Amino acid sequence: MTTEVGSDTEVKESEKLRTNTGSENAGDAPESQKEQKPEIEEGSPLPTAATQRSPSSSGGKGISRFIPPWLKKQKSYTLSEPKDETQKRELPVSEEETVVEEGECHLSEETARSKGKLEDISENLQEAEVVGREEKRYVESQPAEEDKEIVSEATENKQDTEDGKRETKEVQTNEVKVERVLQKTPKKIRIVQAKVVLLDGIEYSCDFEKKAKGQVLFDKVCEHLNLLERDYFGLVFQDHTDQKNWLDSSKEIKKQIHNLPWLFTFNVKFYPPDPSQLTEDITRYFLCLQLRQDIASGRLPCSFVTHALLGSYTLQAELGDYDPEEHDSGYIREFQFAPNQTKELEEKVVELHKTHRGLTPAQADSQFIENAKRLSMYGVDLHHAKDSEGVDIMLGVCANGLLIYKDRLRINRFAWPKILKISYKRSNFYIKIRPTELEQFESTIGFKLPNHRAAKRLWKVCVEHHTFYRLVSPEQPPKAKFLTLGSKFRYSGRTQAQTRQASNLIDRPAPYFERTSSKRISRSLDGAPVGIVDQSLLKDFPVVAGERTLEAAGQYKLKDEEGRDLDGDIAKMPQLEDGKIYSLRVNGENIYVRHSNLMLEELDKTQDELLKHQASISELKRNFMESTPEPRPNEWEKRRITPLTLQAQGKFTFQTEESSIGTSRTIKSSHETLDIVEKKQAEVGIAETVVTDDTNRGKIPFGGGESQKMEHLSKKDSSSLSSNSSSSESEDEVGEYQPHQQIMQDTIKEELEENETIKEEKHNSSAEVYVKFSEEVSPIQTAIEHKELTETLIQTNEASTKTPEKRKLRQLDDEGLKEEKEEDQPKLNGEASHIDLEISPQLICCSEPPLIKTEMVTISEASQRTEISTKEVPIVQTETKTITYESPQFDDAGDAGMLLSAQTITSESVSATTTTHITKTVKGGVSETRIEKRIVITGDADLDHDQALAQAIKEAKEQHPDMSVTRVVVHKESELEEEDL
Amino acid sequence: MAGLSGGPLRFGRCSHAVVRALPESLCQQALRREKAKEVDFARAEREHQLYVGVLKNKLGLQVLELPGDESLPDSVFVEDVVVVCEETALLTRPGAPSRRKEVEAMKTALDSLSLNIVEMTDEQATLDGGDVLFTGREFFVGLSKRTNHRGAEILADTFKDYAVSTVPVADSLHLKSFCSMAGPNLIAIGSSEVAQKALKTMQQMSDHRYDKLTVPDDAAANCVYLNIPGKGHILLHRAPEEYPESAKVFEKLKDHMLIPIANTELEKVDGALTCCSVLINKSSQL
Helix, strand or coil, X not given: CCHHHHHHHHHHHHHHHHHHHHHCCHHHCCCHHHHHHHHHXXXXXXXXXXXXXXXXXXXXXXXXXXXXXXXXXXXXXXXXXXXXXXXXXXXXXXXXXXXXXXHHXXXXXXXXXXXXXXXXXXXXXXXXXXXXXXXXXXXXXXXXXXXXXXXXXXXCCCHHHHHHHXXXXXXXXXXXXXXXXXXXXCCCCCEEEEEEECCCCCEEEEEEECCCEHHHHHHHHXXXXXXXXXXXXXXXXXXXXXXXXXXXXXXXXXXXXXXXCCEEEEEXXXXXXXXXXXCCHHHHHHHHHHHXXXXXXXXXXXXXXXXXXXXXXXXXXXXXXXXXXCCCHHHHCCCCCCCCCCHHHHHHHHHHHXXXXXXXXXXXXXXXXXXXXXXXXXXXXXXXXXXXXXXXXXXXXXXXXXXXXXXXXXXXXXXXXHEEEEEEXXXXXXXXXXXXXXXXXXXXXXXXCCCHHHHHHHHHHHHHHHHHHHCCCCCCCCCCXXXXXXXXXXXXXXXXXXXXXXXXXXXXXXXXXXXXXXXXXXXXXXXXCCCCCCEECCCCCCCCHHXXXXXXXEEEECCCCCCCCCCCHHHHCHHHCCCCCCCCCCCCECXXXXXXXXXXXXXXXXXXXXXXXXXXXXXXXXXXHHHCCCCCHHHXXXXXXXXXXXXXXCCCCCCCCCCCCCCXXXXXXXXXXXXXXXXXXXXXXXXXXXXXXXXXXXXXXXXXXXXHHHHHHHHHHHHHHHHHCCCXXXXXXCCCCCCCCCCCHHHHHHHHHHHHHHHHCCCHHHHXXXXXXXXXHHHHHHHHHHHCXXXXXXXXXXXXXXXXXXXHHHXXXXXXXHHHHXXXXXXXXXXXXHHHHHCCCECCCCCCXXXXXXXXXXXXXXXXXXXXXXXXXXXXXXXXXXXXXXXXCCCCCCCCCEEEEEEEEEEECCCEEEEEEEEEEEEXXXXXXXXXXXXXXXXXXXXXXXXXXXHHHHHHHHHCCCCCCCCCCXXXXXXXXXXXX | CCHHHHHHHHCCECCEXXXXXXXXXXXXXXXXXXXXXXCCHHHHHHHHHHHHHHHHHHCCCEEXXXXXXXXXXXXXXXXXXXXXXXXXXXXXXXXXXXXXXXXXXXXXXXXXXXXXXXXCCCCCCCCCHHHEEECCXXXXXXXXXXXXXXXXXXXXXXXXXXXXXXXXXXXXXXXHHCXXXXXXXXXXXXXXXXXXXXXXXHHHHCCCCCEEEECCCCHHHXXXXXXXXXXXXXXXXXXXXXXXXXXXXXXXXXXXXXXXXXXXXXXXXXXXXXXXXXXXXXXXXX
């Protein structure tokens, strides 16, 4: 079917559904629904959300569960969202009332009968079977048509749309019928009753088909509440461990609650940052009720004064003006304003109540909300966690990002724009942070959650909050990829932007509603699960491979959207200005990363500033991107993978995981990594470590003399760069080896293994790297020997001392050869430049603190150095090894946040220059001291690199016994000997 | 009354101030980070009197002047012993043991203003008011030699409405040794590395975006902002004779009534402008 048709079908369906719902006859729901579900979600994430919502948002939501499977299937294929949207908006307003009624009218007698049966049964929570084939058909096809008509009547003003609808409907009907015929199987209709505790403490129960999705129930509740601005709300159920989970509206309820009772609470899920923008008072009222719960339960802490003030507004809203006769001293005691309500507080509340004379209930509610929203914990969803040092902290997810609390103190904050990626593995939760001015690499911060489910819940809450508050439209769930692991969960509802737009279109007279007394709330707090504290979202996305296991990893890349779906309006909305979607992606994992480069905390800036900033950032970004391997994937692959593998003689593979970088090449290499991970360390297997080896030896013939030059240059560069500390590492770290240090290879390996063990604790990925690294060592040497590369890593002077003969020769040759060489090896130049730049270091990541993962992003390094090295590169073969040690330090300033200090120390000896850059930072309660050592060793061909490396590592360890080696990047530059030439 | 300080509009509102006379023992015994020049007591007194005079006479605040106490050489720095926000006063437990007795006189004074008084009794906690920056929207608490995590935590418990973020303060006495509020949404900040680093931290920690006023001298970044009905924005800042370059920066603030005040002597014992007073807004309604 064509897309258009598809979309229409959807609309139609939904309408039909409504009718069905009216009948309460669940007869339609086929078992096949389940099976098809996956398709729906995968295939048309966007459409689904829209479609489900659009039709259902009007009265008939509940019905959707009654949709026969085939119908749903069609839905899934609908691609034409925009259309639906328009229709959608219309529908909610006008159709609601009509739909329900219609549905009922259309119900066939049969349906009615069955309904009756069902009801009886369902009361007992039993399941009734109804063979509904025929009935279904009847019901479905007829109602659909009738619905059309009704709908059109209902929406008189929107004639045009309606016409369109009708047409489409007809088309669909046909299709539907056909499908039906094909797919018919005997269906069992099971009806269950769910109980939902509403915000006013009243329990609402309703019946529906057992296989219904969460949306059905949610819509029923909202209809019952007469609530149109629904997207801020959600249903919560408690699992066995009393954890609160959000019911995923796109998934079957049954599958989410498993064996739990069908008992839910209706809660605010996304606290509107600016509640005054809500269209309807009734919405604000429900928000008020939620906030009163939050406050009374202590979830939303506030001071005495604020308790009193908020309490007084509550009284005003629910009781009206203070009346000394009616309101004696006792009237207030039935209200609960605070967790620990004192007489003093009550007196204060009464005193303030008197001052609100004249405020209408709606005004009082507004005042209440305006004060409550300023509370620092408003809308913050807290999760218990531990930082890398095992210290108890709280992670708070809110509209603006992620907050880290220790006790009651905020010790860190990561605004959404700063977060590049959110992921979880097992019980660990990770955020990858955009590099700051002081860091070259994106850093990943890990937190330990109590268990896997908690980590996943937190992850989902983050995904949902980010999507809701920061995106224009929900992101599509990742498509199934080969080797994909983890949750594909995405927020499927409307975003704040969308819901605001939708609520602008609300055009009904303010609905009457009764403000029930808060007394009830306090009562229900005692018993019923009204006040759900930890609201965690546990939405299981169907058919996600990774989810079956506890190992499932979820990743969420934060992406800022450009307002594609919402045209012009987007620009006006500050939250939407995030920027573009960068396709820096992570290999093979379903990760949701937002690249909000453009959105660094710019919310409060003016548009102009924003644009400027964006421009500059995108400029940077462009530069960055350009320098990355992406543009020339082929060369990269060749260099990195092929040559290395050859060198390794099959022994070692190079992992190039450019998690944050490359696209094309990434795929291949990443897959490799994934494999490895699975094999060796299925437990963790994160793949953000990049191990690259770009030694092109053998391939490129070098001119001796020029290489020296190069080295000089590169040295210069490096020194200057290092002083800046903003430059990329690899450059700075033109490694020079100290010939003096003679250590056996074994040592190196040992060292490495030590590191490994350390790492193994938590980051398997890094461990992998190690392993590989150690493996590499020998091969490299061999390769070197075979090819007889001279290690030019060194400064000429020193080198000359040691190998005077060679040097001389080279120098002699230099002048003469230079020109020739350059000309002769144009190819080399091109390639060579890559080498230097990307110098893709071999990264050894180990982080001692289990949770902190340091990612080595090789990419960045390549970027700005290009120019520098380009010239010289051609001549010299370079192997780059950079040794970097990073480790978190547990220092006294545990409470501190952010950067504590940074210093750079440079020391020189005859053959080696050591640059030590020490950065102390605190992130998320984790203090981290990062020492980067750049050791430039100058030596000759005879230099034993491995020994030098081992020595360097050893020394570093000795110097900092309390730290661990996080990363070792070796940057070797070796020159071909004259013989080669 | 307005809850939650009524937002930025009411920031800096002030009706009362508490100050304390300086004891002669200050010259010799007051704590100081580094031995500097001798304090000229007479001059120090003059400067302090000028300061108090501005609050009292020029701005019309009701000033409670506590008597000096020779046994408490640092007692002139009243800011450190109490944090007042709206109707609540948190009596601190100063980081320097020699200063803990200073709290008593302050408590007595505040009792007379009928504020909700909270005392920091936890023996593990230390907090100097000089480490507490209240922006009108949230608190930043410097973790310094004088203030620890527990102290900050108690502050957070006391002022529950507000976010309390911690800021490491390494090389200064107090957080406010290099910054202060110069307006409802304006942070005055010194240019030193320490100051800038702290500012970055605060910016990252906050959901709100503040304007900043960067002055060349850290010490000059400590100024006193008040919002007096009928007088508008008022800023007490260090005199041009002391910090000419920084004074120039302040002079660019067009909306503020600028009152330069010299503080040469107390600066020798690490005193800044905010240190010498506790500002309180007693709204008539309550």
